[in-house]
Amino acid sequence: MPADPIISVEHLTAGYEGNVLMRDINFTVNRGEVFVILGGSGSGKSTLLKHMIGLYQPIAGSILIEGDDIVTAEGAARRAILNKIGVMYQSGALFGSMTLLENVRLPLEEYTALDAAAMDLIARMKLQLVGLDAFCGHMPAEISGGMQKRAAIARAMALDPMILFLDEPSAGLDPITSVELDQLILRLAKSLRITFVIVTHELASIYTVSDRVIMLDKRTKGIIAEGDPKVLRDTSDNPWVRQFFRREVAAEAA
Amino acid sequence: MSSATASGPPDAAAALTVVDAGDRRELRLSGRLDSYSIAGIWPDARAALTAAPGRLIVIDASGVDYCDGGGIAMLIDLLRQQRAASASVSLFGLRPQFHALLDQFDPAAMRVPVEQPGARINVIAEIGRAAAITGRDMRAQVAFIxxxxxxxxxxxxxxxxxxxxxxxxxxxxxxxxxxxxxxxxxxxxxxxxxxxxxxxxxxxxxxxxxxxxxxxxxxxxxxxxxxxxxxxxxxxxxxxxxxxxxxxxxxxxxxxxxxxxxxxxxxxxxxxxxxxxxxxxxxxxxxxxxxxxxxxxxxxxxxxxxxxxxxxxxxxxxxxxxxxxxxxxxxxxxxxxxxxxxxxxxxxxxxxxxxxxxxxxxxxxxxxxxxxxxxxxxxxxxx
Structure with a gap:
């Protein structure tokens, strides 16, 4: 597959209040791939993600989504970029006062001119894609954490974005639910050709879903590895990268 | 590409043509079917379907350049309509990559209405609930004191x-x-x-x-x-x-x-x-x-x-x-x-x-x- 960058992060320097977390970072995400951002706690994975979705303002650099810079875009141009992306937050961030169906309907109500029956059908199909068709009328508090994350993915997909950002999809989930979520990600990536950008440190899930990873490190404030995770595990000569992958491998064997 | 519109790349907009040929009615869809552009044609398509209850309906999707989840939803909506066998709805011409999306859903399953939680208010039950809540609240206050x-x-x-x-x-x-x-x-x-x-x-x-x-x-x-x-x-x-x-x-x-x-x-x-x-x-x-x-x-x-x-x-x-x-x-x-x-x-x-x-x-x-x-x-x- 020829490289077709859908996101390019160029010379990004990020952090807050004089505390630089990462300096002069460059990488691209290709269309249709599952891209994983790795790193230990405090390495700035989630911060990087929040820069990529335009929540944080970088100190320097640009983040191009299909060629448009989300850092500088404003007004309608910014909304156009935001409509290309969907985000699942770590906690799900479903609106607690609305049913699952209403949660998924909300972006449709705000951005399209569809009639109520049409919006209901679309929202319901999204929920069916994540296996929650039977829970349309439930409130977020009435379903489990794994279901909440899946519902959050359904909401993120409401407007058929090209890119889905997932912040720690498997955090707080049991291994079985976490595997189911991985399967869902793979299925969506394959059938809908959605580009995924995932922040995680769940090694099992990394090997299953990712096409390419980058690894951040707080000591160098930059990217210390980039590529296929299995190749990195077997061939990287960076001790930190080896430690990250090997320790977990050893734990798995035990 | 740096389009500033909220409706994505400027492909041909979604369009619908209704053609009556003998005992069948053809709905010809073309252009870009996404959540933004289908709003204009979805009600017309549904109306064309219901206006001809006794006729065979054929949806011709060969002119569709692009189809996302919203477009698929519209097709499902048309296909899920309950009709007589002699007046069924069929679809052809949809590109394989979009057909794969459509195949994830079962139109028949989408006929079943969504179960909404019961919203009926029973006055007596409400009074009872309010009394129970007040009683519990007073107990809690006494315990708290x-x-x-x-x-x-x-x-x-x-x-x-x-x-x-x-x-x-x-x-x-x-x-x-x-x-x-x-x-x-x-x-x-x-x-x-x-x-x-x-x-x-x-x-x-x-x-x-x-x-x-x-x-x-x-x-x-x-x-x-x-x-x-x-x-x-x-x-x-x-x-x-x-x-x-x-x-x-x-x-x-x-x-x-x-x-x-x-x-x-x-x-x-x-x-x-x-x-x-x-x-x-x-x-x-x-x-x-x-x-x-x-x-x-x-x-x-x-x-x-x-x-x-x-x-x-x-x-x-x-x-x-x-x-x-x-x-x-x-x-x-x-x-x-x-x-x-x-x-x-x-x-x-x-x-x-x-x-x-x-x-x-x-x-x-x-x-x-x-x-x-x-x-x-x-x-x-x-x-």
Whole structure:
């Protein structure tokens, strides 16, 4: 597959209040791939993600989504970029006062001119894609954490974005639910050709879903590895990268 | 590509043509079917279908350049319509990559309506539920009063074990930071009282007695009461929100599992702070209120000195103390109810807001009740 960058992060320097977390970072995400951002706690994975979705303002650099810079875009141009992306937050961030169906309907109500029956059908199909068709009328508090994350993915997909950002999809989930979520990600990536950008440190899930990873490190404030995770595990000569992958491998064997 | 439109790349917009050929009706779809562009053609397509109940419907999707989840939803909607076998809906010409999307769904399954939770309201059930909730709430209040009293008694016997750092911090929040708003309200109260009374009393040449009216009503009643209402709005709500947020964040559970009693840890410090600050705030409100009255009366040619002298001659220390004697009870009520509502917080984003609202409402209701009891007792005791 020829490289077709859908996101390019160029010379990004990020952090807050004089505390630089990462300096002069460059990488691209290709269309249709599952891209994983790795790193230990405090390495700035989630911060990087929040820069990529335009929540944080970088100190320097640009983040191009299909060629448009989300850092500088404003007004309608910014909304156009935001409509290309969907985000699942770590906690799900479903609106607690609305049913699952209403949660998924909300972006449709705000951005399209569809009639109520049409919006209901679309929202319901999204929920069916994540296996929650039977829970349309439930409130977020009435379903489990794994279901909440899946519902959050359904909401993120409401407007058929090209890119889905997932912040720690498997955090707080049991291994079985976490595997189911991985399967869902793979299925969506394959059938809908959605580009995924995932922040995680769940090694099992990394090997299953990712096409390419980058690894951040707080000591160098930059990217210390980039590529296929299995190749990195077997061939990287960076001790930190080896430690990250090997320790977990050893734990798995035990 | 740098399109600034919200509707994606500028492909041909979605279009629908209806062609009738003999006993069949063809719906020709073309262009870009996405959530934004299909809004214009979806109702027409549905109408074309329902307007021909007896005819075979063929959807020709060979002109579709792009189709996302929204477009698929429209196709599903057309395919799911319940029709006779001789008038079925069929689809052809959709590109394979879009057909793969369509195949994930079963149009027949989408006929079943979504189950919505029952929203019917039964009056009797509601009354019963409300009564049960009120009963539970009263039980909780009694239990809370007991727990708080025990914790306060414990604090009185073991003053070293009270978290004084938290108490001082809360004192600053409850007392010092409330000074501007207390000053503003009581000053306004003094001005309004004096002015409203002075205008009719001037007709009888009795402006000077405005001083007695302002002095008595502020010292005995309005100073403490207004301060208490302000405290309920500021700090009662804040206590409920703070403790409620801690509950939502499981900080209360953390305290409990560490073997620390949330009442001793959170409630006692706040009640103590309110107890310490409320009399001082009320005294401050009294002073500012009388000052407001005195300044107003200057415009009625009564100098401040005469005003104060008049207040001094009629108003007794007893009146001041009668007012201030209410403040400890007010303080315990407001801080206690604020903490109780915080501890009762449910889960969810709106829960903290509900707790804060309930803290203010129940706080003010209790204030009014207790103030009434005080008035009655003072009357009986002839204070």
């Amino acid at each position: 007991g727990e708080t009293a025990a914790a306060l008694w414990y604090a009185a016997r073991h003053p070293a074990r009270v978290r004084w750092k938290d108490v001082w911090y809360t004192c600053e929040q409850v007392g010092v930071n409330a000074l501007p708003i207390v000053a503003l309200i009581s000053f306004l109260l003094g001005i309004i009282l004096a002015f409203q009374a002075a205008v009719p009393m001037r007709q009888f040449g009795a402006e000077l007695f405005v001083a007695d009216l302002v002095g008595l009503s502020i010292l005995r009643e309005l100073g403490p009461l207004m301060t208490a209402i302000l405290l309920a709005g500021r700090s009662g709500a804040a206590f409920a929100a703070e403790i409620g947020t801690m509950k939502v964040n499981e900080e209360l559970n953390a305290l409990t599992t560490m073997g620390l009693d949330p009442v001793r840890f959170l409630v006692v410090t706040r009640i103590l702070a309110a107890l310490l600050m409320m009399p001082l705030l009320a005294l401050f409100a009294d002073l500012i209120g009388i000052l407001g009255g005195a300044l107003t009366m200057i415009t009625f040619n009564i100098p401040i000195a005469s005003f104060l002298h008049e207040v001094d001659s009629l108003v007794d220390v007893k009146d001041l103390l009668a007012g201030l004697a209410k403040t400890p009870v007010f303080a315990i009520l407001i801080a206690g109810i604020g903490c109780l509502r915080g501890l009762q917080t449910q889960t969810g984003a709106s829960a903290v807001g509900i707790s804060a609202t309930r803290a203010v409402v129940s706080g003010i209701i209790l204030l009014v009740v207790v103030d009434g009891i005080y008035a009655f007792v003072y009357y009986l005791l002839d204070i």
